[in-house]
Amino acid sequence: MSINTERDLEANLQIGPTDQGMVRIFIEAGDVEIPMDFDPEEAEEIADEIRAAAMAARSVSG
Structure with missing residues (x-):
């Protein structure tokens, strides 16, 4: 299994600050x-x- 293995799985993703x-x-x-949970620097x-991954994906697809 790798990052390129496709899945038919639905998920909900939320990102935000905690108290x-x-x-x-x-x-x-x-x-x-x-x-x-991540500290702001890690985030x-x-x-x-x-x-960086989005930039790399753009170069592959277009």
Whole structure:
């Protein structure tokens, strides 16, 4: 299994600040709930990785 393996799975993704000063990424898929908390610096690093992946995906698709 890799990042390129397609799945027929539906999930809900929410991202927002918590009342503890963290950034939460919350994933819900069926009966599974995954809350992941990151400090703001970690969240910015994740955002940078998402931007880099989006740029790379653009070069593949067009």
